[in-house]
Amino acid sequence: xxxxxxxxxxxxxxxxxxxxxxxxxxxxxxxxxxxxxxxxxxxxxxxxxxxxxxxxxxxxxxxxxxxxxxxxxxxxxxxxxxxxxxxxxxxxxxxxxxxxxxxxxxxxxxxxxxxxxxxxxxxxxxxxxxxxxxxxxxxxxxxxxxxxxxxxxxxxxxxxxxxxxxxxxxxxxxxxxxxxxxxxxxxxxxxxxxxxxxxxxxxxxxxxxxxxxxxxxxxxxxxxxxxxxxxxxxxxxxxxxxxxxxxxxxxxxxxxxxxxxxxxxxxxxxxxxxxxxxxxxxxxxxxxxxxxxxxxxxxxxxxxxxxxxxxxxxxxxxxxxxxxxxxxxxxxxxxxxxxxxxxxxxxxxxxxxxxxxxxxxxxxxxxxxxxxxxxxxxxxxxxxxxxxxxxxxxxxxxxxx
Ligand code: SF4
Ligand code: SF4
Numbered sequence: 026x027x028x029x030x031x032x033x034x035x036x037x038x039x040x041x042x043x044x045x046x047x048x049x050x051x052x053x054x055x056x057x058x059x060x061x062x063x064x065x066x067x068x069x070x071x072x073x074x075x076x077x078x079x080x081x082x083x084x085x086x087x088x089x090x091x092x093x094x095x096x097x098x099x100x101x102x103x104x105x106x107x108x109x110x111x112x113x114x115x116x117x118x119x120x121x122x123x124x125x126x127x128x129x130x131x132x133x134x135x136x137x138x139x140x141x142x143x144x145x146x147x148x149x150x151x152x153x154x155x156x157x158x159x160x161x162x163x164x165x166x167x168x169x170x171x172x173x174x175x176x177x178x179x180x181x182x183x184x185x186x187x188x189x190x191x192x193x194x195x196x197x198x199x200x201x202x203x204x205x206x207x208x209x210x211x212x213x214x215x216x217x218x219x220x221x222x223x224x225x226x227x228x229x230x231x232x233x234x235x236x237x238x239x240x241x242x243x244x245x246x247x248x249x250x251x252x253x254x255x256x257x258x259x260x261x262x263x264x265x266x267x268x269x270x271x272x273x274x275x276x277x278x279x280x281x282x283x284x285x286x287x288x289x290x291x292x293x294x295x296x297x298x299x300x301x302x303x304x305x306x307x308x309x310x311x312x313x314x315x316x317x318x319x320x321x322x323x324x325x326x327x328x329x330x331x332x333x334x335x336x337x338x339x340x341x342x343x344x345x346x347x348x349x350x351x352x353x354x355x356x357x358x359x360x361x362x363x364x365x366x367x368x369x370x371x372x373x374x375x376x377x378x379x380x381x382x383x384x385x386x387x388x389x390x391x392x393x394x395x396x397x398x399x400x401x402x403x404x405x406x407x408x409x410x411x412x413x414x415x416x417x418x419x420x421x422x423x424x425x426x
Contacts, residue, residue, distance in 0.1 A: 033254045037112060037212050041105035041251050047075065053093035053103040058328070058350060059086045074103070080110050088333035088347050089208060090293045095325055105252065111210035111336070124415040125209075125339045130174050130201035131218035141411060142174050146198045148404035156180040161197030168267065169231035172196030173238045175368045181399040183237075188268065188277055188393050192235060200225055204244035207252065209336040216253060219244070223257075237264040237386060239367045243294040263298070265366065268389060269305045272312070280394040282314030287383060288358035289317035290351065290374070291327035292367035306366050309385065313392035317364060320354040328354055330370040331377060341415070348377060355380055364388075372401075 035041070051067030054060050054074075060083065062070055073080050089111070091104035115121070121129075128141045146157055157180055160172050170192040176183055177196060183189060203219035206212075226234075234257070236242040245261045271277055289310065295303055303324070310317050322328040334347025355363050355378065363378070365371040366385040374382035391397045 035252065035254045038105045038108040038252050040254070041102050042109070043099070043101040044075065044106075046099045047071070047101045047103075048099060049075075050098065052096045052098060054083075056096045057093060058322070058326075059088055059090075059347075061086075071103070074106055074110065077110065077113065081114070084110055084114065085337055085343075087337065088293075088329035089336060090327075090329060090333070091297075092325060102251075108208075108210060108252070112212050113210075115210040121211075122339050124411065127411065127414045129205055129211075129214070130199065131203065131206070131214070131221065139410075140199070141407065142177065142201075143198055144407045144410065145178055145403060148406055149402075153180050156184045157196075157198055160194045161200075162195075163225075163228035164193035164195045165230035166191075166193040167231065168192055168233045168235050169229055170194045170235045170237070170264070171202075171241060173236075173241045174201055175238050175372075178403070179399055179401045182387075182390070182395065182397050185398075186390055186395045188271075188390055188395055189264075192267075193231075195226075195229055197225070202238075202241040202244045204240045204248065207244060207248050208240075208333075209339070212252075219249060219253070231259065233260045233262055235262055235264055235267045237368070239263065239292050239294050239298075240369055243297065247294075247297055263302060263305070264386065265305050265309060265389070266302065268393070269309060272393075277393045279312055279314075279392050281392055283388045283392055285315045285362060285364070285383065285388070286360060287315060287317055287362035287364035288320055288355055288360040288380075289323075290320055290330070290355070290363050290365050290367075290370055291323045292365070292370055293327060293329060293333075295327065295366070296325040306385065309389050310364070313389055315364060315385075315388060318358055318360060320351070321357055322350060322354055330365075330367075330373045332369055332373050344373065344377065348373070352378060 049068055049071050051064055051071050054062050054070045055064050055067035070083050087107055089108065093103045097103055127139055130140060130142050146154060157177055170189060172183065172194050173196055183194065200222055201218050202222055203215040206218055207215035236245065242261055242263055245257055250256050328350035329347050330351055331344040331348030334343030335341065337343050362381045362383060363374060364383045364385055365374060368384060371382050371384040387397055
């Protein structure tokens with residue numbers, strides 16, 4: 026990475042909204058399956074949204090999927106305006122609930138004394154710690170595997186993977202892409218966290234960043250350029266695309282088939298990466314022997330796994346509300362198994378849905394010959410601390426930067 030160029034530094038999400046182009050047609054909100062508004066109500070909603078007046082009840086239904094951008098006839102980017110209102114909600118609160126400050130990686134540098142991911146690292150076994158310490162060191166190679174927060178919870182499978190052996194791995198205990206802050210309205214925090222990562226990545230030498238987490242990829246490729254006015258000076262590809270590419274070159278082949286029938290759950294970012302990405306996912310499913318059926322809401326119309334419900338009010342109850350459509354789709358699919366290519370969707374589904382959830386990357390690596398001997402393990406002490414912080418009314422003041 027040779028350094029980055031910043032032509033324009035926006036002050037917030039609002040810069041991405043083209044207010045002067047908006048004709049207040051209401052199409053963005055009237056077509057939204059979460060808003061459930063008729064045409065007249067949608068126009069009124071847009072007026073309030075633009076004026077910044079009394080938009081709370083609408084915000085409480087939104088899952089920040091940005092599908093409204095696709096419905097806008099003049100490409101005004103209404104999702105940016107919605108994120109701005111979310112930012113105002115955070116700002117009006119003036120502080121961040123202790124639980125969320127604890128969970129958000131990168132907050133340590135803003136004054137939070139403890140961090141969930143760091144506590145997992147501190148409580149993990151010596152082998153896992155050694156792997157993460159090694160991942161923390163700057164690396165070089167044409168392709169670099171970015172190991173984000175999710176990967177570092179269970180580093181052994183990636184470290185010992187024969188399929189990923191040629192990829193240098195990078196990602197220290199406090200390194201974070203910033204997507205969670207960016208998608209919860211914490212604009213300045215996201216900039217700070219991502220700037221830190223850019224500085225860390227600048228110590229590495231590589232041409233392509235290979236990313237297993239789709240949310241990180243969405244941040245690198247879409248959110249950061251759209252809302253923060255900055256392009257990353259390297260190509261970002263998903264780990265699925267990397268594996269597919271290596272398989273096409275004949276480097277790996279399927280050693281055993283998975284033999285699974287599952288409903289395929291699209292992530293919110295899937296369609297944003299384009300048909301090439303979705304085609305790769307489908308090809309890999311087929312190659313490793315997973316028979317999938319689509320959900321009623323898929324692709325650009327996919328429903329939220331529930332995680333966005335947390336972003337609205339930083340309250341777990343919001344998750345149950347936000348997941349209703351996806352849960353209904355899964356029930357309607359008639360399959361007892363659901364397959365996710367998104368680690369976040371898989372985690373939420375494993376914790377809250379009644380069906381058995383599977384993560385595509387694990388299945389692919391196993392089918393290609395990896396043993397996948399370890400699994401995600403959150404030490405009891407960390408789980409208890411997280412619950413205690415969630416229940417504790419004590420607040421951590423968000424340090425505005
Ligand atoms: S971001 Fe998604 S949920 Fe929110 S208004 Fe737009 S389409 Fe609806
Ligand atoms: S943002 Fe676009 S879709 Fe929404 S009211 Fe304005 S012009 Fe219509």
